[in-house]
Amino acid sequence: MQKEMEKTSQEAGTSGNMSGLAVERKGCELVINGISSFSLYHTLECGQTFRWRREGDCYEGIVRGRALRLRQNRGDSISVWIPASAPDNEVYDILSLVREYFCLDSDHAGVELRLREVDPLIGPAIDYASGLRLVKQDPWECLISFIISARNRIPLIIAALNKLSRRFGRPVAGPEGATFWAFPGPEELSRASEADIHECGVGFRSGYVLDAARAVANGEFDLNGLSLLSLDEARQSLMQLRGVGRKVADCVLLFAFQRYEAFPIDVWMERVMRYLYFRNEPVTLDEIQTFARRRFGDLAGFAQEYLYHYARNCLAEELRAWTAAGALDGHRSTPVIPG
DNA sequence: ATCCAGGCCATAA
DNA sequence: TTATGGCCTGGA
Numbered sequence A: 001m002q003k004e005m006e007k008t009s010q011e012a013g014t015s016g017n018m019s020g021l022a023v024e025r026k027g028c029e030l031v032i033n034g035i036s037s038f039s040l041y042h043t044l045e046c047g048q049t050f051r052w053r054r055e056g057d058c059y060e061g062i063v064r065g066r067a068l069r070l071r072q073n074r075g076d077s078i079s080v081w082i083p084a085s086a087p088d089n090e091v092y093d094i095l096s097l098v099r100e101y102f103c104l105d106s107d108h109a110g111v112e113l114r115l116r117e118v119d120p121l122i123g124p125a126i127d128y129a130s131g132l133r134l135v136k137q138d139p140w141e142c143l144i145s146f147i148i149s150a151r152n153r154i155p156l157i158i159a160a161l162n163k164l165s166r167r168f169g170r171p172v173a174g175p176e177g178a179t180f181w182a183f184p185g186p187e188e189l190s191r192a193s194e195a196d197i198h199e200c201g202v203g204f205r206s207g208y209v210l211d212a213a214r215a216v217a218n219g220e221f222d223l224n225g226l227s228l229l230s231l232d233e234a235r236q237s238l239m240q241l242r243g244v245g246r247k248v249a250d251c252v253l254l255f256a257f258q259r260y261e262a263f264p265i266d267v268w269m270e271r272v273m274r275y276l277y278f279r280n281e282p283v284t285l286d287e288i289q290t291f292a293r294r295r296f297g298d299l300a301g302f303a304q305e306y307l308y309h310y311a312r313n314c315l316a317e318e319l320r321a322w323t324a325a326g327a328l329d330g331h332r333s334t335p336v337i338p339g
Numbered sequence B: 001a002t003c004c005a006g007g008c009c010a011t012a013a
Numbered sequence C: 001t002t003a004t005g006g007c008c009t010g011g012a
Helices: A002-014 A038-043 A088-101 A108-118 A122-129 A139-147 A154-168 A185-189 A193-219 A224-228 A231-238 A246-257 A267-277 A285-314 A316-324
Strands: A022-026 A029-033 A053-055 A058-064 A065-074 A077-081 A171-173 A179-181
Touching: A029 A088, A038 A058, A038 A065, A038 A179, A058 A088, A058 A179, A058 A246, A065 A088, A065 A171, A077 A088, A108 A122, A108 A285, A122 A285, A139 A154, A139 A193, A139 A246, A154 A179, A154 A185, A154 A193, A185 A193, A224 A231, A224 A246, A231 A246, A267 A316, A285 A316
Parallel strands: none
Antiparallel strands: A022 A029, A029 A077, A053 A058, A058 A065, A065 A077, A171 A179
């Protein structure tokens, strides 16, 4: 096993991106050192995912049907729980899963550096959440998650996704005898009735979820095929699904298909962009989109996550006061006419 | 109580 | 093509 890990470390170090991961197996955990700028907290609590949960100083979740438990160590290092008696090949699978999901081999410090260079205003957001990485989510779970996110709140979204998993997903053995519930696949969900889904707290989006499940399950909608399309084509394709508009489509493309040029704009992003970049200028949503793509280019998605997370956690009061003061009135494409 | 929260859809001009 | 109202739900 030690040899296998050394080999892994070497491969990572010579893979062309100089990631230089060093992996070590220690009893029940796999320690991964030398990650290029990594914060488990910011990565899992910035809002891109919904189903990871914090347990003490660990985060637990399911990736590709496997239960994972992770902990951040000092510096850019994490530990991954592994069964003490796991054979080498299983440990290797877990390592591969974590590496891929968190994109551990990417030069994230370089991403942060480039963003700071192209935009001085984003500095504070990166200072606050340095190590925030975009993860590689399962496209199906990501799609349903963001359909449910429409006109909804995070605690309710989480509750709905967990209920769906508990009811329609498969149980997965986790650390220390714990049971995790995998998110149900399109086939499993397509066998549910709209009433079943509604009972999970999905609300008026229940029909959208069931439609999507059926379309994907019967092959009418090719989710994996999206990776072959251009960003615009893939977005148009996703938006043919009921319940999927521009914002939800961009979230799926960014979080599941690594289309880092995507820049999803929700109410928080609209507020923070107007506040930081267009303080007293009238701009439309489209103009904000265009501005972001031009300024951040192929790193727009990263910029979006830093700004979104920063806005919610650091600027909430400021933004509330600003909008309450009527700052947005008259600064949209169509001014509100009283009376 | 009324309002609103990580949008989208169906109408209407 | 762009502007409005309504929508499950539950917490303030």
